[in-house]
Structures are given as structure tokens and as C-alpha cells.
Amino acid sequence: MTYLVMARKYRPQRFEEVVGQSHVTITLVNAIKANRISHAYLFAGPKGTGKTTVARILAKALNCKDGPTPEPCNQCDACNEIAIGRSLDVVEIDGASNNSVDDVRALRENIRYVPIKGKYKIYIIDEVHMLSDSAFNALLKTLEEPPAHAIFIFATTEPHQIPQTVLSRCQRFDFRRIPTNDLVKTIQTIAQKEKLEIDQDASYILARRADGSLRDILSLLDQVTAFGGEAEMPSSPRRVTKELVAQTLGLVDQEKLFEITDAISQKDASRGLSILNQLIDSGIDLPEFVNSLLQHFRDLLVSKVSHDSKILFDLSDTYIDRYKEKAKDFSETDILRMIKVVADLNLSLKRATDPRIFLELALMKLLKMESTVSLEDVLNKLEQLQACQREDLNLSNSSIDSESQNSSHKSLPPEDSATPKEKRGFVSNASDDEGRTKLNAPLEPAEKEKISLQGLKDRWNEVLGKIKKTKLSLWSLIKDGEIVSWEDDIITIEFHNGGAFHKKQAERKENLSLIQKALEEIYSQSFKLKFELNPEKTTSLGGQNNSTYHKDQLNLSEAAKKDPLIKTIMDTFEGEII
Amino acid sequence: MSFANVLNQEIPKKILSGALKKDMLPSAYLFYGGVGTGKWALALEVAKAINCENLQIPSKAGNENPACDQCLSCRKIEKLIHPDVKMIFPIPFASPKTQAERDKKQEAIEKFKKDKIQEPYTIVKFDKNVNIPVDEIREMQSKLYLKPFEGKRKVVIITEVENMHPSSANSLLKTLEEPPKDSHLILTSTDINRLLPTVVSRCQQIRFAKIPSFLIEKRLKERYQIPEEKASFYAKISNGSLGKALDFLQGEKENIRQDAILLIQTSIESNTGKIIDQVEKLQNRWDKNSILEMFEFLISLFRDVYLSLETFKTDKEQLLNYDIASEVVKLSERFKRQNKVEEALELVDRIRTDCKTKNVNLKLALLTLCLKLRDLSQNKPAHMNASASVML
Numbered sequence: 016m017t018y019l020v021m022a023r024k025y026r027p028q029r030f031e032e033v034v035g036q037s038h039v040t041i042t043l044v045n046a047i048k049a050n051r052i053s054h055a056y057l058f059a060g061p062k063g064t065g066k067t068t069v070a071r072i073l074a075k076a077l078n079c080k081d082g083p084t085p086e087p088c089n090q091c092d093a094c095n096e097i098a099i100g101r102s103l104d105v106v107e108i109d110g111a112s113n114n115s116v117d118d119v120r121a122l123r124e125n126i127r128y129v130p131i132k133g134k135y136k137i138y139i140i141d142e143v144h145m146l147s148d149s150a151f152n153a154l155l156k157t158l159e160e161p162p163a164h165a166i167f168i169f170a171t172t173e174p175h176q177i178p179q180t181v182l183s184r185c186q187r188f189d190f191r192r193i194p195t196n197d198l199v200k201t202i203q204t205i206a207q208k209e210k211l212e213i214d215q216d217a218s219y220i221l222a223r224r225a226d227g228s229l230r231d232i233l234s235l236l237d238q239v240t241a242f243g244g245e246a247e248m249p250s251s252p253r254r255v256t257k258e259l260v261a262q263t264l265g266l267v268d269q270e271k272l273f274e275i276t277d278a279i280s281q282k283d284a285s286r287g288l289s290i291l292n293q294l295i296d297s298g299i300d301l302p303e304f305v306n307s308l309l310q311h312f313r314d315l316l317v318s319k320v321s322h323d324s325k326i327l328f329d330l331s332d333t334y335i336d337r338y339k340e341k342a343k344d345f346s347e348t349d350i351l352r353m354i355k356v357v358a359d360l361n362l363s364l365k366r367a368t369d370p371r372i373f374l375e376l377a378l379m380k381l382l383k384m385e386s387t388v389s390l391e392d393v394l395n396k397l398e399q400l401q402a403c404q405r406e407d408l409n410l411s412n413s414s415i416d417s418e419s420q421n422s423s424h425k426s427l428p429p430e431d432s433a434t435p436k437e438k439r440g441f442v443s444n445a446s447d448d449e450g451r452t453k454l455n456a457p458l459e460p461a462e463k464e465k466i467s468l469q470g471l472k473d474r475w476n477e478v479l480g481k482i483k484k485t486k487l488s489l490w491s492l493i494k495d496g497e498i499v500s501w502e503d504d505i506i507t508i509e510f511h512n513g514g515a516f517h518k519k520q521a522e523r524k525e526n527l528s529l530i531q532k533a534l535e536e537i538y539s540q541s542f543k544l545k546f547e548l549n550p551e552k553t554t555s556l557g558g559q560n561n562s563t564y565h566k567d568q569l570n571l572s573e574a575a576k577k578d579p580l581i582k583t584i585m586d587t588f589e590g591e592i593i
Numbered sequence: 594m595s596f597a598n599v600l601n602q603e604i605p606k607k608i609l610s611g612a613l614k615k616d617m618l619p620s621a622y623l624f625y626g627g628v629g630t631g632k633w634a635l636a637l638e639v640a641k642a643i644n645c646e647n648l649q650i651p652s653k654a655g656n657e658n659p660a661c662d663q664c665l666s667c668r669k670i671e672k673l674i675h676p677d678v679k680m681i682f683p684i685p686f687a688s689p690k691t692q693a694e695r696d697k698k699q700e701a702i703e704k705f706k707k708d709k710i711q712e713p714y715t716i717v718k719f720d721k722n723v724n725i726p727v728d729e730i731r732e733m734q735s736k737l738y739l740k741p742f743e744g745k746r747k748v749v750i751i752t753e754v755e756n757m758h759p760s761s762a763n764s765l766l767k768t769l770e771e772p773p774k775d776s777h778l779i780l781t782s783t784d785i786n787r788l789l790p791t792v793v794s795r796c797q798q799i800r801f802a803k804i805p806s807f808l809i810e811k812r813l814k815e816r817y818q819i820p821e822e823k824a825s826f827y828a829k830i831s832n833g834s835l836g837k838a839l840d841f842l843q844g845e846k847e848n849i850r851q852d853a854i855l856l857i858q859t860s861i862e863s864n865t866g867k868i869i870d871q872v873e874k875l876q877n878r879w880d881k882n883s884i885l886e887m888f889e890f891l892i893s894l895f896r897d898v899y900l901s902l903e904t905f906k907t908d909k910e911q912l913l914n915y916d917i918a919s920e921v922v923k924l925s926e927r928f929k930r931q932n933k934v935e936e937a938l939e940l941v942d943r944i945r946t947d948c949k950t951k952n953v954n955l956k957l958a959l960l961t962l963c964l965k966l967r968d969l970s971q972n973k974p975a976h977m978n979a980s981a982s983v984m985l
Binding site: 018020023061062067100109111112142172228231237240242243262263289295298299300366368369371372375379382383583586587 | 896
């Protein structure tokens with residue numbers, strides 16, 4: 016006799032044995048008790064959740080010798096015949112093989128005859144979604160008003176393929192995926208009957224893999240017991256351990272995941288590749304590997320952001336500590352990006368013929384990941400530099416086109432965000448502005464006497480910020496100017512060589528009053544303004560602030576030349592360091 | 594032949610020999626894994642072990658050889674003439690309409706069997722689209738209910754089930770779940786994602802891993818007397834598939850590879866006119882299967898380029914195409930940036946998938962590929978949506 020797989024051997028025979036579908040079984044039991052049996056049922060739901068099983072139990076419940084009863088005896092002839100599929104009154108039809116109109120016509124012929132032994136003639140049509148359109152239509156009239164003794168039970172995984180007209184004639188029951196805990200409990204009991212001893216961990220791994228299907232988990236258990244689980248003594252139960260399950264299913268050891276994470280944090284491409292190749296050669300299940308990598312990164316993220324280690328999945332304390340330790344190597348955004356890469360990989364693996372290549376590519380992306388973050392900073396800086404340059408260009412072309420100004424500001428988000436702070440007089444640490452906005456404490460109006468030339472210079476940026484808010488074109492003009500002296504309430508602002516245009520524009524009446532207004536608001540004091548040209552200053556970037564900026568920029572470009580990453584960026588954008 | 598003759602696959606072997614030993618062989622198996630990894634070979638071994646007249650149950654579940662290979666039953670199965678071991682495989686002209694087509698179908702069946710008897714790892718190729726014949730499935734289902742002729746149990750091996758029409762796959766469901774007693778079904782598939790979940794769930798799934806290249810190398814040297822250097826190269830380039838490595842022995846594959854390399858050289862260096870000429874030539878020379886293989890080479894080549902850009906290494910360990918390392922270096926200098934190579938890789942992969950699964954004009958597909966590769970190598974953005982124009 017052929018071996019009967021566990022999924023068939025332990026097929027539930029009574030309503031209360033059905034796992035995780037209480038909403039269906041209770042309804043059916045109550046319907047039988049109240050004698051309100053419908054003439055057509057539709058059982059829909061994912062694979063391995065018990066549709067065919069419930070259909071058979073229902074058939075037994077109806078045709079049992081003391082039926083209809085909510086509790087079929089499983090002993091009478093009727094029950095036994097149904098169980099082995101020999102009953103003449105319960106016809107189980109494979110909808111996928113008998114899907115033509117002719118099959119349905121034959122069914123309609125036969126349905127008229129009264130049942131031979133039982134009370135009902137029950138037609139169980141499995142995979143009913145495969146019936147052809149015309150077969151469905153041929154069934155409609157019979158389905159609506161079948162003979163009193165006839166009952167239809169349809170089972171399908173794809174109810175959306177069934178015509179509306181059929182759906183509306185059936186009582187529909189939706190089967191749910193079986194919750195993990197229920198799966199675990201069930202295989203624990205079945206394992207006991209099979210004289211197996213299954214670890215908690217092992218059963219959870221199996222349950223997660225089975226994805227809500229009881230048939231799948233039992234088939235996995237079959238496989239694992241075939242693979243190993245030798246009993247030490249013939250009488251003692253065979254053991255199913257976590258290791259055995261991992262080996263059978265080709266799961267990846269947690270250690271390897273940590274090794275890969277190490278390689279990623281150290282950006283060691285060759286080591287990462289060699290670990291990956293080792294894993295592939297050892298015959299791991301690639302999709303499963305990607306899943307566990309995803310899980311691994313997720314745990315890493317959780318241990319980074321949360322102090323409540325309970326959210327971490329079933330991990331021992333040593334592992335939690337390791338995760339916490341490891342998480343220090345990455346920032347949160349890093350991990351999020353890594354998760355994104357792996358999640359994308361999950362999708363592309365499904366299509367790829369050679370998953371290995373895509374896995375390698377993804378690993379390379381992960382290795383580059385952390386630097387991508389700093390790359391972004393660098394890019395920001397580069398962008399700022401470019402924006403600055405653009406402004407200068409605008410100025411030297413004397414085009415105070417506000418539109419182009421606006422566009423160049425858009426690429427300068429840090430500055431925009433910094434300005435409101437300046438305006439409110441807060442201490443702004445806007446570090447991304449390269450120290451251009453080193454601001455002092457908020458101003459106290461009573462201290463006006465104390466304002467020194469240096470103080471004035473220090474707060475000049477605030478004034479600039481104000482002006483920028485009110486008149487952008489003016490701001491761009493005077494931002495190149497430098498305060499050189501302050502005597503008797505007269506501030507002298509010097510422009511570098513070539514600033515004649517700037518000077519002329521700034522001296523216009525409306526502009527002058529604007530600047531004065533801004534100064535007054537900041538210092539609560541009125542000033543007079545004088546603009547001068549300094550022919551000796553020939554650098555294109557004038558002003559103290561700008562010269563520090565310039566210094567920064569020089570440092571930056573020095574550093575940049577050494578950094579291979581920047582080299583890559585320059586290649587990417589065909590740019591040069593300015 | 595015995596379990597030992599199936600390369601690698603220790604886990605599947607252990608599961609199967611364990612099941613044989615404990616007499617808990619399930620009624621339906623699904624062997625899945627890459628092409629040429631030994632699914633057919635092991636399925637045949639299982640069929641032999643089930644029916645062997647003097648089965649040597651291994652004392653310990655391991656990799657011993659359960660079947661004797663000597664008895665009549667074993668020899669018949671090896672020659673694929675055992676009446677109780679039924680093979681169903683995808684062939685062209687699966688549902689013939691004319692007598693000519695029926696003849697061709699028969700021819701295809703003969704060819705498949707002949708190739709597989711000679712070497713179970715062979716990848717049998719046809720130049721027409723293949724399908725699993727529906728009537729074979731129906732016939733099998735009706736015959737499954739009969740008692741075995743001479744063997745102990747009936748075994749049905751259905752290969753590449755992903756080529757089965759959904760309706761025949763559906764009609765298989767009931768049989769898979771509750772087959773008649775004393776019968777076993779073994780399905781094999783290279784792409785489990787294309788199967789119906791209901792089919793997969795009804796089988797015990799056994800995963801076949803890639804074969805480590807040193808094992809392939811050894812097998813090539815021992816059984817085919819391939820010189821060391823060549824064997825090691827074939828083993829490496831075939832990326833874990835003995836079937837693909839064996840393909841190289843036919844000679845054609847190497848030419849295909851040469852042409853693939855030529856194709857990429859032309860497309861990054863020449864003008865449009867030359868590219869068109871080259872594509873024309875290739876299209877006349879090779880059939881669809883060969884062009885698909887060409888795409889696979891290109892994918893492996895771009896993989897090498899990508900990795901060499903990343904690790905600055907072009908050694909034998911890392912590269913698949915290590916014999917043309919200079920070409921890899923040249924390409925990596927040309928493409929310069931990883932994301933361009935990645936784009937190229939995805940492009941080839943997508944065009945390959947389109948050519949395989951959809952009705953695509955091969956010449957147009959090749960031309961599009963070349964022109965886009967040229968754009969990528971010149972650092973112009975390649976607009977992916979143009980591949981829609983390839984569709985007919």
C-alpha cells in the first residue's frame with residue numbers, strides 16, 4: 016500500500032476538527048440544527064484551508080444514518096462510503112476535468128433521480144472555476160430550483176472566475192488563511208500522533224513557510240521527517256529540530272546573515288561575494304534567503320529605533336545584543352534603503368531566470384549603500400556650489416531676472432529653510448550653509464550702544480535675510496557687498512571691482528530705504544548708508560562671509576580631489592570641481 | 594546509473610532515500626530548480642528505486658544507491674520503455690491537426706527520448722514552441738486507475754510542468770491530491786513561480802540547487818574526456834548547470850557565444866548601418882533558441898563587467914567569462930559606471946523574457962538591443978519604453 020501523506024491521513028472528519036474556520040463550521044452546524052439547509056453552497060478560499068474537507072464533512076452530516084446531524088457518526092455505512100468516495104449519493108466531480116456543457120447536461124439528467132440510500136443527493140464540484148461559460152449557464156436553472164433532494168457544494172480557489180449569476184444562487188462561505196498559531200498547534204498534535212517530537216522553533220519555521228495552508232505545512236513535515244529525524248532508540252519518538260528543518264528547507268544560518276552584514280558595513284565587496292557564492296553552492300533556497308535577509312534588516316532596524324526588544328521576532332537575548340551592536344554600524348536611513356533594495360530584489364527574482372546574478376547585483380548595491388548617504392551630502396554641496404556660481408553669473412550678466420533667481424533658489428533648499436530662522440532672530444545652526452550664517456544671540460534693543468563694527472558684520476546676514484524676503488533682486492545685489500566701516504550711523508558698504516552696477520542699483524532710492532528699514536528692524540536704530548567701490552578687491556566673490564565660504568570651498572575641493580567617490584560623481588555628472 | 598550518478602543534490606537525495614527507506618514516499622513530488630541540475634535524472638532514479646526487483650534499502654539514510662541497475666525493471670526504465678513508468682514532456686505540435694503534424698510530433702517524442710536516454714542531463718531543444726500535450730495528460734489519468742503491468746507501482750514523470758496549459762494543470766489537481774493507490778507522480782519545473790499555487794501545494798516540493806562548478810568539471814573530465822582547461826571553463830560559464838555545460842560539447846554553443854561577443858562589440862563601436870548588417874547576419878544564422886542563449890551570454894558578460902567595476906578585479910574566481918577578461922575590462926572602461934551596466938543588464942534580461950514568452954520579432958528585438966546598448970555605452974539615456982515597439 017502506498018504511503019498516505021499526512022495531509023490526507025489527518026484530513027478532519029468532523030466539524031470541530033477543522034482548523035481555523037470556525038466562522039464556517041459554526042454557521043453550518045447551526046444551519047443543520049435549525050434545519051435550514053441551503054441547496055447550494057460555495058466554498059471559496061486559498062489553497063489548503065479546508066474547502067474540500069468541509070464539503071465532505073457536510074455531505075456526511077447530511078447523509079449520516081441519523082442525519083441531518085451536526086455531528087456525523089463516522090461509523091455508519093453512509094459515512095464510511097463518503098469517506099472512501101464510494102457513496103452513490105455523494106458525487107464528487109472534478110470541475111477542471113469535467114468542465115464542458117455535456118458534463119453538466121449529464122449531471123442534469125442524473126439529478127432527477129432520488130438518492131439511493133441517503134436523504135440527499137449531494138454534488139460536490141471541486142475546482143468549479145474551471146467550468147466553461149456555457150457549462151455554468153446550463154447549470155443556472157437547476158442551481159436555482161433543484162429537486163428537493165439535491166444539494167450542490169462548490170469549492171474553488173478563484174471565486175472571481177465564477178459568473179455573478181452562479182454566485183448569487185449560492186450561499187457563499189469564504190475560508191480564511193489559517194493563523195500561524197493554529198497551524199503550530201495542529202502540527203504539534205499531529206506530530207504526537209505520528210510519534211514525532213517537534214520543537215517549538217521548528218514548528219514556527221514550518222508554519223511561516225506554509226503561509227496559512229494546512230496542507231502545505233503537513234507536506235513540509237512529511238518532507239522533513241523523510242530527510243532525517245532518526246530516533247535514537249526504536250521506541251523513543253523521533254525528533255524534529257530547528258536545525259533539521261533549516262537543513263531540509265535550505266534556510267540560511269543567522270550567522271551567515273551577520274557575516275554578510277559585516278561585509279556590507281565594511282564595504283568589502285569580494286568578501287560579500289565569496290560569502291554569497293558559498294551560500295549558493297551550499298544549495299540554499301534563494302527566495303527564502305532574500306526573505307530572511309529582509310527579516311534580518313528589519314530586526315536590525317527595530318533594534319536601532321526601539322528599546323523594547325520584544326518587538327523583535329523570537330530572538331534570544333544574545334542575538335538581541337548582537338543586533339544592537341551591529342545596528343551601530345548603520346544609520347536608520349541606511350537600513351531603510353537596504354530594506355528597499357532587498358524588497359525590490361524579492362520582486363525581480365520572481366522574473367529572473369538566473370536569480371544569482373540579480374542577487375549579486377543587489378549585494379553590490381547594498382555594499383554601496385552607506386556611501387550613498389554621504390554621496391547625497393556631497394551632491395548637496397556640489398549643488399550649492401553650482402547655485403552660487405549661477406547667481407554670480409546672473410549678476411555679472413546684469414540680468415536681475417527674478418525668474419532665474421527663483422529657479423536658482425529652488426536648488427538651494429538649505430538656504431531657504433535657514434532664512435525664516437534668521438528673520439525670527441533665532442540661533443541658527445544651519446550647518447549645511449557652510450558656516451555662512453554664524454549668528455549671535457537674539458538682539459536686545461537696549462544694547463544698541465554696544466553694537467560694534469564686528470557685531471554689525473556678524474548680524475549683517477540677518478539684515479540680508481530680511482532683504483531677501485522683501486526684495487530678492489536687491490538681496491542678490493548687496494550680498495556681495497562688505498561692511499567696511501561704521502561711523503556716526505553711517506555704514507559704508509564696499510563692493511569689489513566690477514561692482515559698479517551693484518553700487519548703482521543699491522543707491523537707488525527705493526532700494527536704499529528698503530535696506531535702511533531692514534537695518535532698523537534688526538538693530539532698532541536707524542543708519543545711513545554709503546556705497547563705495549574698491550578697485551583693489553579683484554576676487555569675484557567679495558565680502559567677508561563669502562570669503563570664508565570661499566575658503567571652505569577650497570578645502571572642500573582639496574578634500575574632494577582625494578576622495579574616489581567624488582571622482583565617481585564627477586564622472587557621473589561630467590562635472591569639475593569649482 | 595544510480596543515485597550516485599546524480600551530481601550534488603545531497604538534500605534531495607537524502608529526502609528521497611529517507612522516504613524510500615521509511616516507505617513514506619508521497620504520491621506527488623515536485624522537483625524544482627534551475628535547468629540542467631538533475632531533476633530528470635533523479636526522477637528516473639526514483640522511478641527505478643520504486644520498481645527495482647532487488648531494491649537495496651540503504652542501511653542508513655544517505656546517498657547509497659537504492660536501485661540495483663541490473664534487473665530488468667531498472668534497465669527498462671533506463672531505456673524509457675517500462676510500461677508502468679510514463680513520461681510526459683513538452684514537445685512541439687502538442688495538439689496535431691494534420692497527419693504531417695502528427696508525424697512531426699512523433700518525431701519529436703523520439704528525439705526527446707533518444708537524447709535523454711543517452712544523457713539524462715541533456716537539455717532537449719526544439720525549434721518550435723513547446724507544450725505539454727493535453728491528451729497525454731488525459732490518457733495518463735485514465736490509465737493511472739489500471740493496475741501496474743509488470744512493475745510494482747506506476748510512476749508518472751511530467752517534466753517542465755510550467756509549460757502545461759492552465760486548464761490541463763487544473764484537471765491534474767484532483768489526481769495530484771488523491772491519486773489511485775500504488776501510483777506516484779513526479780513533476781519537474783524550472784520555474785515554480787509560473788505554476789498554479791494549487792498544484793504546488795499538492796506536491797511535496799523538492800528544491801534542486803545549482804551544481805558547484807568543480808563537480809561539473811570533474812564529470813566532464815571523467816565521462817567525456819574533456820581536457821582540464823576546457824572542462825573547467827565550461828563548468829564555470831554554465832553557472833551551476835550540467836545540462837548547459839554539456840551543451841558546449843556540441844560545438845554550436847561556443848559559436849553562439851562568439852557571436853554574442855561580436856554583437857556587443859559591433860553595437861558599441863560601429864555605426865547604425867554596420868549594426869543592422871550584423872543583426873541581419875545573426876538572425877539568418879541562428880534560430881530562436883540560440884538567440885535566447887546569446888542573451889544569456891550577454892547577461893553573464895554584463896554581470897562580469899558590473900562586478901569588475903565594483904571590485905576592480907578580473908580574476909578567474911570572480912568572472913564567469915574569465916577567458917575573455919580583456920573584453921570585460923574593455924567593456925567596463927566603455928560603460929564606466931555601474932548604473933549604466935545595470936541598465937544594460939536589465940535591458941537584456943527584459944528583451945530575453947519578451948522573446949521567450951511573447952511573440953516578438955527577433956530581428957527587431959536584436960536591433961533595438963544593439964542600438965540601446967550603443968546609447969548606454971555612449972552614456973546617453975536609453976529610453977526603455979521603446980521596447981514596446983518591438984512587440985508585434
